[in-house]
Amino acid sequence: MNNQNMRNIGISAHIDSGKTTLTERILYYCKKIHAMHEVRGKDGVGATMDSMALERERGITIASAATNVEWKKHSINIIDTPGHVDFTIEVERALRVLDGAILVLCAVGGVQSQSITVDRQLKRYNVPRIAFVNKCDRVGADPLKVKNQLHEKLGHNAVLMQLPIGLEDKFVGVVDLVRMKAVYFDGAGGSEMRIEEIPQELQQDANEKHEALLDAASMFSDELAEGYLEGSVTPEQIIQAVRAGTLQCRLTPVFMGSAYKNIGVQPLIDAVIAFLPDPTEVQNTALDLDNNEATVELKSEKSLPPVALAFKLEDGQYGQLTYIRIYQGEIKKGVELYNSRAQKKFRVGRLVRMHADNMEDIESAPSGDIVALFGIDCASGDTFTDSAMNYSMTSMFVPQPVISLAVKPKDKKSEDNMSKAINRFSKEDPTFQSYVDPESNETIIKGMGELHLDVYLERMKREYKVELETGMPQVAYRETITRKVEFNYTHKKQTGGAGQFARVAGFIEPCEEEEYLFVDAIKGGVIPNEYIPSCDKGFRKALQEGALLGFPVVGLKVTINDGSYHPVDSSDIAFQQAAISAFREIYRKAAPVILEPIMKVVVESPNEFQGNVFASINQRRGMIVSTTEDTAFSQIEAEVPLSEMFGYSTVLRSISQGKAEFSMEFLRYGRTPQSISEQLIKEHEAQKKKN
Amino acid sequence: MVKAELIKKSPLRIFEKSTHGGVGKGNIGIIAARNGVGKTACLVHIATDQLFQGKHVIHVSFSSNTSHIISWYEDIFQEIAGRRNLEEAMQIHDEIIKNRVIMNFSQQGISIEQIIKSLESMISQGAFAADCIIFDGYSFSQGDPDDFDRLKQFAARLQLELWFSASLPDEEYETDERGIPTVFLPYIDKTAILITMNPAKGHIRLELKKDHDLADTQDLHLKLDPKILLITEEA
Numbered sequence: 027m028n029n030q031n032m033r034n035i036g037i038s039a040h041i042d043s044g045k046t047t048l049t050e051r052i053l054y055y056c057k058k059i060h061a062m063h064e065v066r067g068k069d070g071v072g073a074t075m076d077s078m079a080l081e082r083e084r085g086i087t088i089a090s091a092a093t094n095v096e097w098k099k100h101s102i103n104i105i106d107t108p109g110h111v112d113f114t115i116e117v118e119r120a121l122r123v124l125d126g127a128i129l130v131l132c133a134v135g136g137v138q139s140q141s142i143t144v145d146r147q148l149k150r151y152n153v154p155r156i157a158f159v160n161k162c163d164r165v166g167a168d169p170l171k172v173k174n175q176l177h178e179k180l181g182h183n184a185v186l187m188q189l190p191i192g193l194e195d196k197f198v199g200v201v202d203l204v205r206m207k208a209v210y211f212d213g214a215g216g217s218e219m220r221i222e223e224i225p226q227e228l229q230q231d232a233n234e235k236h237e238a239l240l241d242a243a244s245m246f247s248d249e250l251a252e253g254y255l256e257g258s259v260t261p262e263q264i265i266q267a268v269r270a271g272t273l274q275c276r277l278t279p280v281f282m283g284s285a286y287k288n289i290g291v292q293p294l295i296d297a298v299i300a301f302l303p304d305p306t307e308v309q310n311t312a313l314d315l316d317n318n319e320a321t322v323e324l325k326s327e328k329s330l331p332p333v334a335l336a337f338k339l340e341d342g343q344y345g346q347l348t349y350i351r352i353y354q355g356e357i358k359k360g361v362e363l364y365n366s367r368a369q370k371k372f373r374v375g376r377l378v379r380m381h382a383d384n385m386e387d388i389e390s391a392p393s394g395d396i397v398a399l400f401g402i403d404c405a406s407g408d409t410f411t412d413s414a415m416n417y418s419m420t421s422m423f424v425p426q427p428v429i430s431l432a433v434k435p436k437d438k439k440s441e442d443n444m445s446k447a448i449n450r451f452s453k454e455d456p457t458f459q460s461y462v463d464p465e466s467n468e469t470i471i472k473g474m475g476e477l478h479l480d481v482y483l484e485r486m487k488r489e490y491k492v493e494l495e496t497g498m499p500q501v502a503y504r505e506t507i508t509r510k511v512e513f514n515y516t517h518k519k520q521t522g523g524a525g526q527f528a529r530v531a532g533f534i535e536p537c538e539e540e541e542y543l544f545v546d547a548i549k550g551g552v553i554p555n556e557y558i559p560s561c562d563k564g565f566r567k568a569l570q571e572g573a574l575l576g577f578p579v580v581g582l583k584v585t586i587n588d589g590s591y592h593p594v595d596s597s598d599i600a601f602q603q604a605a606i607s608a609f610r611e612i613y614r615k616a617a618p619v620i621l622e623p624i625m626k627v628v629v630e631s632p633n634e635f636q637g638n639v640f641a642s643i644n645q646r647r648g649m650i651v652s653t654t655e656d657t658a659f660s661q662i663e664a665e666v667p668l669s670e671m672f673g674y675s676t677v678l679r680s681i682s683q684g685k686a687e688f689s690m691e692f693l694r695y696g697r698t699p700q701s702i703s704e705q706l707i708k709e710h711e712a713q714k715k716k717n
Numbered sequence: 718m719v720k721a722e723l724i725k726k727s728p729l730r731i732f733e734k735s736t737h738g739g740v741g742k743g744n745i746g747i748i749a750a751r752n753g754v755g756k757t758a759c760l761v762h763i764a765t766d767q768l769f770q771g772k773h774v775i776h777v778s779f780s781s782n783t784s785h786i787i788s789w790y791e792d793i794f795q796e797i798a799g800r801r802n803l804e805e806a807m808q809i810h811d812e813i814i815k816n817r818v819i820m821n822f823s824q825q826g827i828s829i830e831q832i833i834k835s836l837e838s839m840i841s842q843g844a845f846a847a848d849c850i851i852f853d854g855y856s857f858s859q860g861d862p863d864d865f866d867r868l869k870q871f872a873a874r875l876q877l878e879l880w881f882s883a884s885l886p887d888e889e890y891e892t893d894e895r896g897i898p899t900v901f902l903p904y905i906d907k908t909a910i911l912i913t914m915n916p917a918k919g920h921i922r923l924e925l926k927k928d929h930d931l932a933d934t935q936d937l938h939l940k941l942d943p944k945i946l947l948i949t950e951e952a
Contacts, residue, residue, distance in 0.1 A: 179782070640843030641844075650818050650843060651783075651787075652818065653839070654821040655820070655822050656822075657823075657827055663783070
């Protein structure tokens with residue numbers, strides 16, 4: 027297949043805006059599935075893209091599966107991106123491999139807090155997008171309001187491509203503002219499109235919106251602008267101009283319909299082909315690891331050596347399935363590839379194209395394509411090349427986990443399965459991490475939020491049959507210093523055998539810009555050059571565990587400006603030890619404080635519960651930054667310490683009759699108030715005594 | 718300069734002196750100017766001055782996006798802190814932003830009752846002890862003088878100081894003998910302070926048109942410096 031006939035798209039949306047149903051319909055019209063199911067369908071089958079049982083039960087999509095469909099001689103790979111903010115790493119990784127996206131919005135709810143998060147992520151990766159206003163059949167549907175919100179809340183240059191014919195239960199079709207025709211959807215599952223003249227009562231509105239479309243689009247095409255002035259505009263000119271604006275992310279065409287009622291889906295698939303980029307229209311770069319990580323541009327030519335990114339791992343029936351996006355060259359069955367992170371070669375055994383629950387074996391795949399490999403041992407985010415090149419795709423932004431939880435398997439079998447499960451999950455998701463606490467010998471899992479860890483615990487139970495007990499979630503605190511202090515420490519040991527001697531002196535001070543800075547201000551070789559890195563290493567080691575709570579110390583600058591050595595007794599170890607002891611000796615004098623993760627929390631609530639939401643944030647030591655209110659809904663943006671957010675979803679449900687919802691993401695580390703710090707230190711001391 | 722000195726040297730102390738203590742609790746002040754003259758800058762400067770004094774401010778706006786309002790505050794703070802060489806500026810910044818909250822309303826369809834109700838929930842349930850409320854972008858042409866009665870009662874009940882910005886028409890407009898634009902006449906009895914901003918040579922002059930119940934108003938000798946967007950003393 028020609029590159030120009032390929033599209034890699036994501037469907038990004040707020041939970042419950044009907045994304046899964048929409049995906050389902052797209053698969054149906056592209057003849058990939060033979061029957062339609064509802065997300066929470068009574069038939070118990072569930073929509074095809076939700077491949078995990080858990081997702082099926084919760085009615086949400088967690089993992090991003092890729093599926094391939096064909097539409098009018100074009101090949102479309104659909105990456106199903108998760109909608110919840112707690113799984114952002116999944117979303118962000120999927121975004122990395124997309125060339126374009128459909129932003130699905132609910133015609134009733136409009137642009138909600140998660141739509142804002144998702145849109146910001148799309149923006150960060152410069153993904154061109156088209157908007158689809160779904161659920162136009164619902165009570166209260168107002169696609170024009172949603173189009174305005176796209177402009178106001180997300181800053182999109184949104185332009186209507188369609189108008190609704192009827193709304194709510196009278197919603198029957200759309201007006202195509204490019205061709206100025208009415209489109210209705212007949213037959214089983216709405217699969218037959220009937221084109222007619224625009225209904226009389228909509229004609230004037232349609233003319234106005236058509237003008238507005240021409241106005242917005244002519245910015246991106248001289249040809250259209252000229253045609254517009256001369257009064258002779260062809261649909262092709264409009265499409266070409268809208269496409270140009272969309273690819274530059276300066277225009278967002280807005281489509282509408284109801285996936286559930288089978289209205290407006292086919293024109294949307296046409297729009298994917300018409301307005302979203304093919305792989306050759308997107309610039310991709312890699313880092314050359316052999317050349318000091320210099321940026322190299324990748325070209326989608328078949329003759330060039332292959333470069334591919336593993337963006338998703340899945341446990342299949344026959345072993346690990348690795349989803350890859352090919353950025354350059356071609357990948358054939360049987361060739362040898364090189365994993366630049368693991369520095370290992372491997373052979374491509376089976377190459378498959380994926381549908382949500384079945385697969386097709388293929389011989390080769392060109393650049394731009396998304397396919398899957400079988401039985402390859404690798405981690406998510408690895409880059410594959412031919413062994414002549416040592417490229418890595420740009421490292422993805424991976425946030426540090428902010429929450430941890432102790433897990434204890436109930437029996438030996440569970441223990442084995444749990445380690446398998448953890449191993450798998452941490453490969454799939456770099457924000458999910460684990461370690462064994464050397465003191466308590468407990469396994470600790472870490473992640474981005476309560477829900478994030480909950481989902482993995484559930485998966486352990488269901489997919490790996492692990493029976494386990496869990497502890498209370500723990501917040502990942504940090505420590506920092508607030509005062510500059512000097513140190514001067516001599517490490518001396520003379521107990522038989524070779525002695526140890528090292529002296530280091532200098533000062534530590536707070537540093538806002540970096541987590542840790544080491545400055546070598548030694549003059550005259552009082553500490554020989556070869557031992558300077560040892561001092562640095564010693565300080566790094568000491569910083570791993572602060573004396574207040576045992577959490578890492580961040581935000582400080584160490585300067586060494588004096589010291590002494592002994593020609594025989596000084597060594598790497600001696601200087602490391604001197605640095606560690608120097609730090610421990612003066613740490614308390616530097617007025618250390620505890621830092622806690624502060625989350626950005628956005629609550630969407632009907633106005634009647636606004637006061638309750640204010641109170642709930644206030645009770646959680648939160649600071650309300652802003653509120654935005656229209657006649658029905660309020661959006662409240664606040665900064666709240668993570669430690670206060672446990673169980674908030676339950677609380678929010680109960681104070682809003684289940685009508686408010688919230689999203690949360692890590693914002694920064696902030697200083698913990700004195701009283702809380704004292705409490706934490708007391709608890710830590712008690713815990714230490716107990717062990 | 719330390720914070721206490723910065724507060725003392727603020728040009729807004731001159732304003733308070735000229736107006737016998739400023740707007741005062743339970744009262745309403747208005748800053749009126751044509752569009753683009755710098756009303757928001759003035760209001761944000763007034764709000765920031767209050768924040769420096771440890772007071773709590775609610776900034777009410779009628780646009781859909783809050784991020785540009787936050788940038789206004791950031792800019793004005795940086796400008797003041799930079800010019801006065803404020804000590805421990807970052808720490809003071811972090812302390813005072815806790816006392817500021819931004820509340821946005823889209824004015825179409827939102828009644829003054831709803832706005833007052835939301836402000837009250839913020840103050841009571843949100844435990845936000847507001848001292849001053851800034852209304853930026855309230856439309857006097859679409860508004861209703863009765864709204865002002867309700868707002869004044871609300872301000873009196875909760876002992877708040879309210880500040881409004883008001884747009885003057887771009888074309889010539891009529892004034893009464895005191896120099897008060899006639900559009901404000903239905904509101905003027907409920908207003909304690911009215912300041913108009915008038916372009917003069919290279920700067921914007923702040924002129925006091927109404928000062929509580931006093932017949933004569935003093936010259937403020939204040940201007941808005943259009944380069945730094947701060948209120949400063951007239952040379």
